Amino acid sequence: xxxxxxxxxxxxxxxxxxxxxxxxxxxxxxxxxxxxxxxxxxxxxxxxxxxxxxxxxxxxxxxxxxxxxxxxxxxxxxxxxxxxxxxxxxxxxxxxxxxxxxxxxxxxxxxxxxxxxxxxxxxxxxxxxxxxxxxxxxxxxxxxxxxxxxxxxxxxxxxxxxxxxxxxxxxxxxxxxxxxxxxxxxxxxxxxxxxxxxxxxxxxxxxxxxxxxxxxxxxxxxxxxxxxxxxxxxxxxxxxxxxxxxxxxxxxxxxxxxxxxxxxxxxxxxxxxxxxxxxxxxxxxxxxxxxxxxxxxxxxxxxxxxxxxxxxxxxxxxxxxxxxxxxxxxxxxxxxxxxxxxxxxxxxxxxxxxxxxxxxxxxxxxxxxxxxxxxxxxxxxxxxxxxxxxxxxxxxxxxxxxxxxxxxxxxxxxxxxxxxxxxxxxxxxxxxxxxxxxxxxxxxxxxxxxxxxxxxxxxxxxxxxxxxxxxxxxxxxxxxxxxxxxxxxxxxxxxxxxxxxxxxxxxxxxxxxxxxxxxxxxxxxxxxxxxxxxxxxxxxxxxxxxxxxxxxxxxxxxxxxxxxxxxxxxxxx
RNA sequence: GCUCCGGUAGUAUAGCCCGGUCAAGUAUGCGGGCCUCUCGAGCCCGAGACCCGGGUUCAAAUCCCGGCCGGAGCACCA
Numbered sequence: 001x002x003x004x005x006x007x008x009x010x011x012x013x014x015x016x017x018x019x020x021x022x023x024x025x026x027x028x029x030x031x032x033x034x035x036x037x038x039x040x041x042x043x044x045x046x047x048x049x050x051x052x053x054x055x056x057x058x059x060x061x062x063x064x065x066x067x068x069x070x071x072x073x074x075x076x077x078x079x080x081x082x083x084x085x086x087x088x089x090x091x092x093x094x095x096x097x098x099x100x101x102x103x104x105x106x107x108x109x110x111x112x113x114x115x116x117x118x119x120x121x122x123x124x125x126x127x128x129x130x131x132x133x134x135x136x137x138x139x140x141x142x143x144x145x146x147x148x149x150x151x152x153x154x155x156x157x158x159x160x161x162x163x164x165x166x167x168x169x170x171x172x173x174x175x176x177x178x179x180x181x182x183x184x185x186x187x188x189x190x191x192x193x194x195x196x197x198x199x200x201x202x203x204x205x206x207x208x209x210x211x212x213x214x215x216x217x218x219x220x221x222x223x224x225x226x227x228x229x230x231x232x233x234x235x236x237x238x239x240x241x242x243x244x245x246x247x248x249x250x251x252x253x254x255x256x257x258x259x260x261x262x263x264x265x266x267x268x269x270x271x272x273x274x275x276x277x278x279x280x281x282x283x284x285x286x287x288x289x290x291x292x293x294x295x296x297x298x299x300x301x302x303x304x305x306x307x308x309x310x311x312x313x314x315x316x317x318x319x320x321x322x323x324x325x326x327x328x329x330x331x332x333x334x335x336x337x338x339x340x341x342x343x344x345x346x347x348x349x350x351x352x353x354x355x356x357x358x359x360x361x362x363x364x365x366x367x368x369x370x371x372x373x374x375x376x377x378x379x380x381x382x383x384x385x386x387x388x389x390x391x392x393x394x395x396x397x398x399x400x401x402x403x404x405x406x407x408x409x410x411x412x413x414x415x416x417x418x419x420x421x422x423x424x425x426x427x428x429x430x431x432x433x434x435x436x437x438x439x440x441x442x443x444x445x446x447x448x449x450x451x452x453x454x455x456x457x458x459x460x461x462x463x464x465x466x467x468x469x470x471x472x473x474x475x476x477x478x479x480x481x482x483x484x485x486x487x488x489x490x491x492x493x494x495x496x497x498x499x500x501x502x503x504x505x506x507x508x509x510x511x512x513x514x515x516x517x518x519x520x521x522x523x524x525x526x527x528x529x530x531x532x533x534x535x536x537x538x539x540x541x542x543x544x545x546x547x548x549x550x551x552x553x554x555x556x557x558x559x560x561x562x563x564x565x566x567x568x569x570x571x572x573x
Numbered sequence: 574g575c576u577c578c579g580g581u582a583g584u585a586u587a588g589c590c591c592g593g594u595c596a597a598g599u600a601u602g603c604g605g606g607c608c609u610c611u612c613g614a615g616c617c618c619g620a621g622a623c624c625c626g627g628g629u630u631c632a633a634a635u636c637c638c639g640g641c642c643g644g645a646g647c648a649c650c651a
Contacts, residue, residue, distance in 0.1 A: 018596090029593090029596090030593090030595085030596065034594060036631095043593085049631080108651085109651095112650085145650060147650090201648090204649080205648075208647085239649075253576075253647095254576080254646075255646080260648085281648090281649070301645090302579095302646090304651090305645075306576085327578095329578090329645085330645090382585085383600075384585085385586060385587090388645090389579045389644085391585070394585075397585060397602085399601090400601055400602085403614080410613095438611080439609090472610055474610095503611090554611095556613080
């Protein structure tokens with residue numbers, strides 16, 4: 001029990017502290033909270049606390065600030081100095097009902113298009129949990145629609161995940177277990193949980209929309225089994241019959257209104273050829289596979305929310321175990337469409353060059369424009385929440401992390417966009433030694449230079465006769481004269497000076513270079529007309545040593561990736 | 574339209590379940606400064622948010638109700 005005296009003392013202490021923090025004026029509410037936080041037992045006598053605090057506050061508020069500080073330093077000097085607030089290391093929240101060593105997760109890509117950043121994030125999230133719980137991660141291709149699936153895309157995912165640093169423990173395809181689906185289907189038919197339906201597509205969707213039961217549902221089991229066999233044997237053609245789940249035609253959740261679980265698809269499968277003609281739909285394949293794989297936690301985006309009940313119902317009728325679901329909103333990036341449908345459309349319209357166009361959010365595009373996989377992983381750890389609220393990430397956040405990661409590994413080079421010539425009077429031919437990095441020891445590159453150099457056009461424009469500036473690591477100059485589109489300068493003695501503008505430069509004979517500067521494809525409503533700018537300029541000779549795919553920092557310009565001979569892609573500032 | 578689900582600084586998040594150490598923490602971006610032979614990195618300082626309205630309570634970002642706004646689903650796609 002707390003004594004009245006203790007409450008009084010605490011009230012005074014926290015009133016002083018509160019006044020000290022807020023320009024000499026304490027408030028009753030926060031002080032009461034502080035007192036109760038210190039003495040939780042005082043909750044039962046909250047009226048007394050409030051009285052004590054009111055007294056203390058009105059007393060403290062009548063004091064001048066010096067007296068407040070003096071009194072506080074007497075009663076509780078430790079409160080005078082702000083305790084540093086600890087910045088807790090961010091980590092993903094615990095998985096519900098998860099135990100170390102007993103977590104099985106899965107990555108379920110549909111190989112029908114290239115992998116994008118949303119898939120990458122999802123893969124990383126699963127992988128991080130696999131690590132955290134020392135669990136097991138499946139890579140399982142959801143390839144039960146032969147018409148959509150293509151061979152090249154399987155590899156796109158394997159490579160994409162690998163590049164992201166996501167390791168999986170086992171791999172399989174939903175299409176590997178067709179016989180199993182058929183066996184399970186037969187069992188469900190026998191239990192009256194499945195029925196063959198001959199209705200037209202239109203009729204079927206009418207029934208589902210209006211919540212009416214299909215007449216086929218009440219026919220004898222033997223009839224359904226007969227039809228099922230006919231479907232399997234190829235005696236029926238596409239569209240002639242489907243297999244439906246005997247669910248609840250009246251359910252509020254439309255997914256439960258007798259959905260189609262098997263249909264005939266007369267189209268070869270990239271892996272199975274034309275061995276099968278009856279294919280399970282997503283819900284059936286997933287429901288069975290998640291159980292067969294022993295998946296304990298299904299992490300997925302909330303568009304699948306309405307299917308939980310269906311997939312659980314399928315498993316329950318099969319006597320299989322259900323997983324725990326963690327569902328969250330999709331990951332979006334500002335001005336960057338991620339949906340494969342929209343990307344395909346942009347490619348077809350010629351708005352972008354292809355799946356690896358640097359403006360796109362595909363994994364190949366991100367890779368091509370210099371986003372590092374470590375940055376993606378850090379990003380997921382620090383900025384991604386598995387919540388159902390809408391999130392649109394800004395590229396800045398990713399850039400900031402990427403920059404922190406690549407900066408210490410990135411050599412510096414001189415690149416002069418829209419170059420202007422400078423003739424230097426009074427400097428002979430010499431070799432300038434320039435370090436490859438300002439703080440990390442990466443060695444240096446020699447630059448042979450004579451009386452002619454080039455500097456960026458934007459710098460040249462600002463310079464007038466009489467101005468002074470420095471060519472980095474080289475020489476101080478004074479502008480003497482303008483000469484056509486160039487400048488004539490005189491060399492001066494001395495090194496770098498505080499306040500003296502430092503400019504990067506390249507010697508005569510430097511190679512031409514093109515830098516592609518990708519930006520968001522969309523701004524607000526419409527297309528961003530400047531989504532891909534091209535800057536041309538000269539680059540110092542050392543550039544020839546840079547390997548394709550490597551990142552450099554062009555000083556005072558930004559980080560760029562070598563995309564090909566004479567061609568770079570701008571990563572970010 | 575019907576059914577669900579959300580809403581904390583410009584952005585992403587912590588806190589919400591279990592009301593009080595929250596007149597709200599962090600990162601990024603922004604403003605200022607320091608440092609630096611880059612407009613990069615690093616360091617320091619600053620401004621910036623609980624969607625709105627009611628209710629419950631001594632006390633609400635947190636619980637309840639209503640509104641507004643946003644998102645998702647309503648395929649023989651996944």
